[in-house]
Amino acid sequence: MDVAAFRALEPLCWRAPSAHNTQPWRLRYEPGQIRVGWNPAYALPAADPTGRDLRLSLGAFVETCLIVAADADLPLEYVADHDDPWVGRFRPAPSRYPTPFRTTEVWDRRTHRGGFVGGPDSDALAAVDAVARQAGGSVRTVPHADRLGALLREADRQVYADPTVVAELRRWLRLTPAHPDYRADGLTDRCLGLSRPAANGLRAALAAYPALRRLGLPRLLAAADDPLARGGDVLVLVAPVGLDRxxxxxxxxxxxxxxxxxxxxxxxxxxxxxxxxxxATRTALGTLLDVAPDRLLHVTRVGRPTRPAPRSARRVTGSEHPSAAPM
Ligand SMILES: Cc1cc2nc3c(=O)[nH]c(=O)nc-3n(C[C@H](O)[C@H](O)[C@H](O)COP(=O)(O)O)c2cc1C
Structure with missing residues (x-):
């Protein structure tokens, strides 16, 4: 295995998305293989106690590595082999990983929290559903979207009512460019679409959280943002029955x-x-979709952005553009 060639691609692989942008992945180079796992320091035990988002993030990282390696002509395959804190390994393969995607798409994709002019068109919806169906799942658009606003406010209120979840979120918020890790990880004011006054207001509110929690701060924070008003459709990734780690x-x-x-x-x-x-909101969403709540893996607002989203930070630096990567 050309380990040096893969190492050179790491900064591109690191463009994978992760919950709170903690970048929990970890690679261990061993003879003939590269193990993939996670660093517990970058897990989210309060917000993600079951590890669902950790494992989704690690899977997104695995796929990103395979796409980037394939685009660099490195024939690599992934073998699942769950043994905490490892999830599997990459090993040399007879041929390139088959994928329609290229490194430029990995590089350009971004989470977009801003305005959308509309939802995805029917071809795009059919395409993502087909992707999920190949693995035994599906992608569903939430019907009765008018009921989602109340559900989202309730979910936000419950999240903000939990001091451990809020403390963990604060650890990953980067609400001022003066934060020492602003360019390394976490959620920046820019990526969250916060103006300077809004970022300062959120910082102040979270600093006063212990005193204001019982005085209605969670409800106030939940009401402060309404992403659904920024357009798009809400899609749910539905898992097959009994999906394990x-x-x-x-x-x-x-x-x-x-x-x-x-x-x-x-x-x-x-x-x-x-x-x-x-x-509670997971159960309500399951009812709206007529799907068992434990099969709901991920929910996302999707649409056509009105302008580009800011690029999120990453801990490793290196090639600034795919064209700078070894091909
Ligand atoms: C499993 C998973 C769950 C996520 N959940 C949320 C979320 O609830 N809200 C949100 O704004 N972003 C969420 N994100 C997006 C991440 O914050 C984002 O991927 C990260 O900040 C890196 O930014 P990028 O996607 O633009 O590269 C999630 C990402 C993943 C992979």
Missing amino acids: TGQVEFGRVLLRCWLTLHAAGSAAHPLSQLVDVA
Whole structure:
């Protein structure tokens, strides 16, 4: 295996998305293989106690690595082999990983929390559903979208009412460029679409959280943002029945393929994970879709952006553009 060639691609692989942009992945180079796992310091035990989003993020990372390696003519395959904190390994393959995607798409894809002019068109919807169906899942548009606003406010209120979740979120917020990790990881004011006064207001509110929690701050924070008013449709990635931990990593790969499919069709995704994190809203969403709540893996607002989203930070630096990568 050409380890040096793969190492040179790491900065491109690191463009994979992850919840709170913690970039939890970890690679260990061993003779004849590269193990893929996670660093517990970058897990989200409060917001993601079951590890669902951790495994989705690791799957998205695996798929990203395979696409980037294939585009660089490195024949690599992934073998799932779950043994905490490892999920599997890359090993040399007889031929390139078959994928319609290229490194430029990995590089250009971004989470988009801003305005959308409309939802994805029917071809894009059919394409992402087909991607999920190949793995035994599906992608569904939420019907009765008018009921989602109340569900989202309730999910946000419950998230903000939990001091451990809020403390963890604060750890990953980068609300001023003066933050030492502003260019390394986490959620920046720019990526969250916050103006300077809004970012300062959120910082102040979260700093006062211990005193104001019982005085209605969670409700106030939940009401402060209404992403659904910024347009698009809300899509749900539905898992097959009984998906285990290895399957969740597989569905992280499916999720990334769905996002790249949307990106190629001119659409972007804005996840709303709180809707499946909170038991009550997850159940309500299951009822709207007529699907068992434990099969709802991921929820995201999708649409055609009115302008480009800012690029999120990453811990490794290196090639600034795919064209600078070894081919
Ligand atoms: C499994 C998963 C869950 C996510 N959940 C949310 C979410 O609930 N809200 C949100 O705004 N972004 C969410 N994101 C998007 C990440 O914050 C985003 O991927 C990260 O900040 C890196 O930015 P990028 O996608 O633009 O590269 C999620 C991403 C993943 C992979």
